[in-house]
Amino acid sequence: xxxxxxxxxxxxRLLRDCGFAVCAVDRDTTALLAFAxxxxxxxxxxxxxxxxRQLGDDYDxxxxxxxxxxxxxxxxxxxxxxxxxxxxETFARGNERFGRPRNPDFLLxxxxxxxxFTTLTVVAFEQGEVSVPRPAVIQRLAAVLGPMSPLPEAVDxxxxxxxx
Ligand SMILES: C[S@@+](CC[C@H](N)C(=O)[O-])C[C@H]1O[C@@H](n2cnc3c(N)ncnc32)[C@H](O)[C@@H]1O
Numbered sequence: 173x174x175x176x177x178x179x180x181x182x183x184x185r186l187l188r189d190c191g192f193a194v195c196a197v198d199r200d201t202t203a204l205l206a207f208a209x210x211x212x213x214x215x216x217x218x219x220x221x222x223x224x225r226q227l228g229d230d231y232d233x234x235x236x237x238x239x240x241x242x243x244x245x246x247x248x249x250x251x252x253x254x255x256x257x258x259x260x261e262t263f264a265r266g267n268e269r270f271g272r273p274r275n276p277d278f279l280l281x282x283x284x285x286x287x288x289f290t291t292l293t294v295v296a297f298e299q300g301e302v303s304v305p306r307p308a309v310i311q312r313l314a315a316v317l318g319p320m321s322p323l324p325e326a327v328d329x330x331x332x333x334x335x336x
Contacts, residue, residue: 173187173192173232174194174197174227174231174235174251175195176244177219178204180203181203183235183237184204184207190327194211194213195213196213197214197217197219199216201215219244231253232255232257234251234257236262249288249317252292255317255321256316257295257314257316259314260285261313262310263279263309264279264309265280265282266309269309270307270308282299285312285313292315293317294315295316296314297313297314298310298311299311
């Protein structure tokens with residue numbers, strides 16, 4: 173699994189606790205280094221200037237949350253293995269009303285994730301206002317590389333609760 177712009181590692185922790193091997197990428201790996209080990213590789217990469225081949229490929233899953241650099245979107249789709257799943261959630265237009273980010277460079281246009289990942293099979297897509305963890309306007313997409321297949325089994329919600 174690849175966690176792009178992994179930040180403090182909240183999803184790295186969740187994936188690790190679910191038994192996945194994770195590659196955590198960020199330009200600031202200070203917090204992520206605490207997760208480094210046999211099941212977690214931490215890579216310090218500037219996703220906006222460094223060679224994108226450093227990301228690797230053939231991932232069974234890629235997670236991107238609260239980060240947007242539009243030129244990177246095609247490379248994200250290409251880094252999936254057949255059957256691999258992309259989960260992408262970030263802020264969208266309208267979020268200016270609630271706070272940061274306000275810069276349009278970091279706010280998705282309506283339906284933009286659907287347009288960006290037309291090579292994938294979309295499993296779920298939502299856009300709109302949320303109130304938790306704080307008021308925001310977001311867009312989120314779950315998609316698979318390849319044809320529609322059986323949906324994943326329900327996850328163990330106790331794991332999600334304990335990892336916050
Ligand atoms: C708002 S945080 C989101 C962190 C994490 N995905 C989450 O949702 O908790 C944005 C992250 O993007 C990283 N980031 C920003 N620009 C980056 C770049 N050019 N290359 C790599 N990471 C970058 C920041 O260091 C930060 O960790």
